[in-house]
Amino acid sequence: MRPLEISKREEEYLEAMYILHKNKGVIRVKDIAKMMKVKPPSVVDALKKLAEKGLVEYEKYDRILLTEEGKRIAEETYSKHLLLTRFFTDILGIPPEIAEHDACQFEHYVSKITVERIREFAQFIQEECPYVLKQFLKGKLEEKGKE
Amino acid sequence: MRPLEISKREEEYLEAMYILHKNKGVIRVKDIAKMMKVKPPSVVDALKKLAEKGLVEYEKYDRILLTEEGKRIAEETYSKHLLLTRFFTDILGIPPEIAEHDACQFEHYVSKITVERIREFAQFIQEECPYVLKQFLKGKLEEKGKE
DNA sequence: AAACATTTTTTGGGTAGCCTAATCAGGTGA
DNA sequence: TCACCTGATTAGGCTACCCAAAAAATGTTT
Numbered sequence: 001m002r003p004l005e006i007s008k009r010e011e012e013y014l015e016a017m018y019i020l021h022k023n024k025g026v027i028r029v030k031d032i033a034k035m036m037k038v039k040p041p042s043v044v045d046a047l048k049k050l051a052e053k054g055l056v057e058y059e060k061y062d063r064i065l066l067t068e069e070g071k072r073i074a075e076e077t078y079s080k081h082l083l084l085t086r087f088f089t090d091i092l093g094i095p096p097e098i099a100e101h102d103a104c105q106f107e108h109y110v111s112k113i114t115v116e117r118i119r120e121f122a123q124f125i126q127e128e129c130p131y132v133l134k135q136f137l138k139g140k141l142e143e144k145g146k147e
Numbered sequence: 148m149r150p151l152e153i154s155k156r157e158e159e160y161l162e163a164m165y166i167l168h169k170n171k172g173v174i175r176v177k178d179i180a181k182m183m184k185v186k187p188p189s190v191v192d193a194l195k196k197l198a199e200k201g202l203v204e205y206e207k208y209d210r211i212l213l214t215e216e217g218k219r220i221a222e223e224t225y226s227k228h229l230l231l232t233r234f235f236t237d238i239l240g241i242p243p244e245i246a247e248h249d250a251c252q253f254e255h256y257v258s259k260i261t262v263e264r265i266r267e268f269a270q271f272i273q274e275e276c277p278y279v280l281k282q283f284l285k286g287k288l289e290e291k292g293k294e
Numbered sequence: 295a296a297a298c299a300t301t302t303t304t305t306g307g308g309t310a311g312c313c314t315a316a317t318c319a320g321g322t323g324a
Numbered sequence: 325t326c327a328c329c330t331g332a333t334t335a336g337g338c339t340a341c342c343c344a345a346a347a348a349a350t351g352t353t354t
Contacts, residue, residue: 118239188335
């Protein structure tokens with residue numbers, strides 16, 4: 001079995017399904033469509049392709065599940081998402097909505113090395129010199145009310 | 148101002164043309180193709196669309212130029228590119244090729260706020276506590292040829 | 295169970311972006 | 325001048341991703 005190609009968009013679908021499963025237990029076409037900001041027919045298209053690639057268990061009108069491999073990819077992507085979002089909010093002081101938006105795109109492109117380095121950097125700053133961070137963030141976080 | 152929509156890919160074409168113009172003075176289809184890693188016909192397609200949107204001056208077999216608006220967009224994108232690349236290399240200690248790769252994607256998605264905040268953060272760290280940075284980067288910059 | 299409501303799927307079609315192969319334009323050397 | 329070479333363009337076609345409208349299945353209510 002050769003290395004299957006997965007597009008950025010498919011990665012997003014997997015991530016959406018993963019989050020739905022985690023939060024609601026059930027994965028429905030309607031909800032995927034809402035999260036992905038597309039219409040249901042587009043979701044069905046995506047599901048068929050992902051099923052062919054062995055990333056999703058899908059039979060029409062039946063329940064939708066991620067396979068082990070699909071789940072692995074989704075988790076990997078989602079963990080990048082969380083890390084990037086935290087970095088943007090906690091280190092750079094970006095408002096949550098913007099941080100979310102930026103992370104949501106970058107997570108699909110960022111290299112492993114950069115992810116790891118961001119993790120190390122955030123940890124280093126927060127543990128070794130939290131006061132430096134506090135000083136930088138002063139006046140930045142409260143633009144949205146309170147800290 | 149028309150409500151023209153510009154795709155990420157078109158932004159990349161503009162940026163490539165901007166860099167070619169800056170470095171070689173002339174913008175040729177062949178060189179754009181090489182930079183964009185596509186074949187010449189794809190470049191011609193892109194040029195036609197960009198010309199329709201008023202971002203490029205293009206008449207077939209004639210010289211290619213960015214319009215003022217095209218140049219403005221390209222410069223804006225390119226400045227994000229430079230900033231992100233510098234951030235990845237100088238603050239996070241990412242190897243140049245990886246930094247380039249990551250910046251090259253993120254530049255098309257990153258919000259203005261995040262760009263500005265990254266600029267401020269880099270400046271803050273480098274000016275106010277360069278020793279902290281030095282400490283973090285110790286041992287990271289020389290790890291070349293690893294994956 | 296029948297009627298209605300909701301969800302999912304199919305059908306048919308559209309756009310963006312890329313390609314190969316063939317053709318066209320312009321410069322250059324015999 | 326003409327034959328050749330390179331670069332640019334057109335023609336035709338492909339895949340990914342999206343949509344609206346209609347049809348099919350499922351869920352719900354009475």
